[in-house]
Amino acid sequence: MAELQAVLLARDLRDGEKAIIGTNSDVQVAACNLARCRQAPTLWWVSGPGGMVNCNEPVIRSTARTENIAWSEAMMDLPQMVDFIDWKIHFFDFAILGAIQVDRFGNINTVCVGPHDKPRLRGPGTVGISALTALARRFYVVMARHDRGSFPERVDFLNGPGFLDGGTSRTDRGLPEGGPKLVLSPFGIFDFEPVSKKMRLKSLNPGVTVEQVQEATGFELLIEGTPPVTSMPTADELRDLRENVDSTGVLRERRRA
Incomplete structure (x- = not known):
């Protein structure tokens, strides 16, 4: 289910968009990084608790973890984050x-x-x-x-x-x-x-x-009318997700938890 939700979200994200992701964030990180692997290479997301931008390590972990710093493209400090989150209308395309x-x-x-x-x-x-x-x-x-x-x-x-x-x-x-x-x-x-x-x-x-x-x-x-059946992940989407985004299988572990 977590893999399915990540794929479904990723399909709806567009190139060049800006996003913010919270602490409890495995599906969210997976969705954004999967979209970046596929149709949205210039989408960027920032960690709400940590300020790290586009952590690209193919491992899913909390966005608050300091291990993300080494794999991130940039860092934003707290005053910047407060300005963006609390005051700027439509700065973020989505959350x-x-x-x-x-x-x-x-x-x-x-x-x-x-x-x-x-x-x-x-x-x-x-x-x-x-x-x-x-x-x-x-x-x-x-x-x-x-x-x-x-x-x-x-x-x-x-x-x-x-x-x-x-x-x-x-x-x-x-x-x-x-x-x-x-x-x-x-x-x-x-x-x-x-x-x-x-x-x-x-x-x-x-x-x-x-x-x-x-x-x-x-x-x-x-x-x-008659609602359609949700379009399931393709083989290509699952391969990108499991090899380039969630190489340690965090999302699959959620199913067994």
Whole structure:
């Protein structure tokens, strides 16, 4: 699943784009470096916690690790990072984010499930996610689970604004154009209907049914016609991923974990 998500994300990334990647980042790093191997050689990404730019070692590790420095093209210091993340609208073309919840309008929650003062589950916190979801041109959401708890009608704590209440509510409340483009889960790929901004089923992973994904979702998905089956990685994509990006098989290990 981690390899599949990395390949699907990589296909959507374009040459010359700028991206930022957080600490828990194996799929994100793999997606960006796979895109750089294939259709986007001048795409560049920066480590949010470390400031390293384009770590090219074919080994997946946390972007905060100092071992990445020797394989990186450049380093950015903290004041530069704060300026880019917190103040510059559309400096980053995209961010790839994980979440503990994502709702029907693509708002994400990385803080807590349940009441904030007595949560059932604590997440990693906000970090720079609020700024990135607000200011990047677009963002992607990678979900490790797909159930009614992780895909609720409304997130329990909104710290990553998507399309807020749908429609034009994002820009009506003063945020720039942007928002989520795709959500990837173990069941398939989801995008957002252009007018209502409601989450829409784009494709189903092999073996998954419409009824299965709707039953596991806490709100009514938009489903237009018969959704196609997600296009699986090609032999060339898997070879590039396993030889030039993830030579030690970190993504495959996640499947066995």
